[in-house]
Amino acid sequence: MKQKKVAIIGAGVVGASAAYLLSKEADIDLTIYDEGIGQGTSAAAGIISPWLSKRRNKKWYAMVKEGAAFYPDFLSEVMNGEPIPPHVYKRVGTLLFKQKDAQLEELLAIGEKRREQAPEIGKLAILPPNKIKEMIPIYTKNKSALYASGGARVDGEKLVETLLEKAIKNGATLKRERVKIERQNAVYSIVSDDKTESVDAVILAVAAWLPDLLEPLGYSVDIRPQKGQLVEVTFDGYDTENWPVVMPEGEKDITPFEDGKVIIGATHENDMGFDLTIEKSALTSMIKEAAENFSHYFSTSSIVSYRSGTRAYTSDFSPFMGEVPELPNVFAASGLGSTGLTAGPIVGKCLAQLILNKTTPLPLEDYPIRHYVSENK
Numbered sequence: 001m002k003q004k005k006v007a008i009i010g011a012g013v014v015g016a017s018a019a020y021l022l023s024k025e026a027d028i029d030l031t032i033y034d035e036g037i038g039q040g041t042s043a044a045a046g047i048i049s050p051w052l053s054k055r056r057n058k059k060w061y062a063m064v065k066e067g068a069a070f071y072p073d074f075l076s077e078v079m080n081g082e083p084i085p086p087h088v089y090k091r092v093g094t095l096l097f098k099q100k101d102a103q104l105e106e107l108l109a110i111g112e113k114r115r116e117q118a119p120e121i122g123k124l125a126i127l128p129p130n131k132i133k134e135m136i137p138i139y140t141k142n143k144s145a146l147y148a149s150g151g152a153r154v155d156g157e158k159l160v161e162t163l164l165e166k167a168i169k170n171g172a173t174l175k176r177e178r179v180k181i182e183r184q185n186a187v188y189s190i191v192s193d194d195k196t197e198s199v200d201a202v203i204l205a206v207a208a209w210l211p212d213l214l215e216p217l218g219y220s221v222d223i224r225p226q227k228g229q230l231v232e233v234t235f236d237g238y239d240t241e242n243w244p245v246v247m248p249e250g251e252k253d254i255t256p257f258e259d260g261k262v263i264i265g266a267t268h269e270n271d272m273g274f275d276l277t278i279e280k281s282a283l284t285s286m287i288k289e290a291a292e293n294f295s296h297y298f299s300t301s302s303i304v305s306y307r308s309g310t311r312a313y314t315s316d317f318s319p320f321m322g323e324v325p326e327l328p329n330v331f332a333a334s335g336l337g338s339t340g341l342t343a344g345p346i347v348g349k350c351l352a353q354l355i356l357n358k359t360t361p362l363p364l365e366d367y368p369i370r371h372y373v374s375e376n377k
């Protein structure tokens, strides 16, 4: 049987999920290219808890809701009967705080309504400070929070590692390099510094870097980068594995992992392009916020590491995916913004299904690529 040659450019959560799925197809010869610098996935905080957002974009909500529901099934398939490793993904619940405790009732009502369509939100309850302290002993404030038991945390870097490892085991090739795509009539080539390889189909899972690949082919792409910085602190001696994710009012969330590791962040910095520089002042102010909002145990002396990455946004903040207009067999997704880790696996599945010419789990007409990617006339 002649194999179809498929290239995936970009191995963040979207590309790695598509790679895993396509690597299982006997009639596909798969090569994955990933440079990795600035990758959103490995920088991400790791929060999977989209249900209580007040964003009004219904199509975005449908994507992240389906994305969150897809995670456990997808990872069970990936693990092939083995348990999902808790250092990759675990449902630990989410605690949401509001400026005024009275707003929690309103949020609870929204959550209960949304649970009708999204049972994976789990149990919802307003927890008083003493109950929060039972879950997270370092809590030192006196506010209540809304608890949703279905919230999860995921380590983006470990998730991608797991997916790529499985894909390689299934026969895919991974190349850690930056590439370009060229087109001559209906033939596509993937071009690296020292090699040119022709392929039958391509997935562009390059998030904020999509303009770099498509502009040389004569396209305009409505995507801009946004910088995000995070800091990791340690709570040595605490069993943090089952602490829920904490979402205080504002953007600086607190995501506990195993072995005392806790991530705080992130910043949302526009107009910084692809800059990845770590600014000490940003780290200090994130820790200060965590101390003010949640626990005075947070301090700069417990910093272990920091990281930064790039998110991809369209001008109206909506995600898109599909076949690139006038480029048959070239598929792309981008614009996943600050919830791309949540949406990534299901978006990756959509792209894999497009390669296989099968129905996608999300309706493509709700995320029209034509609105954001167009050929220059």
Ligand SMILES: Cc1cc2nc3c(=O)[nH]c(=O)nc-3n(C[C@H](O)[C@H](O)[C@H](O)COP(=O)(O)OP(=O)(O)OC[C@H]3O[C@@H](n4cnc5c(N)ncnc54)[C@H](O)[C@@H]3O)c2cc1C
Pocket (backbone or CB within 6 Å): 009, 010, 011, 012, 013, 014, 015, 033, 034, 035, 036, 037, 038, 039, 040, 041, 042, 043, 044, 045, 046, 047, 048, 177, 178, 179, 180, 205, 206, 207, 208, 209, 212, 213, 227, 228, 229, 230, 265, 266, 267, 308, 309, 310, 311, 312, 333, 334, 336, 337, 338, 339, 340, 341, 342, 343, 344
């Ligand atoms: C600080 C931060 C915190 C976040 N926290 C969360 C969170 O808690 N929850 C959530 O749901 N989302 C979160 N996000 C958003 C989420 O991380 C992203 O939306 C998502 O990871 C995007 O995945 P992706 O696969 O589309 O792209 P990316 O993960 O950005 O991967 C794109 C890859 O393509 C590669 N690439 C680009 N061009 C080329 C080329 N020419 N050749 C080869 N390789 C190339 C890049 O090097 C990169 O590795 C966060 C993002 C950031 C930055």
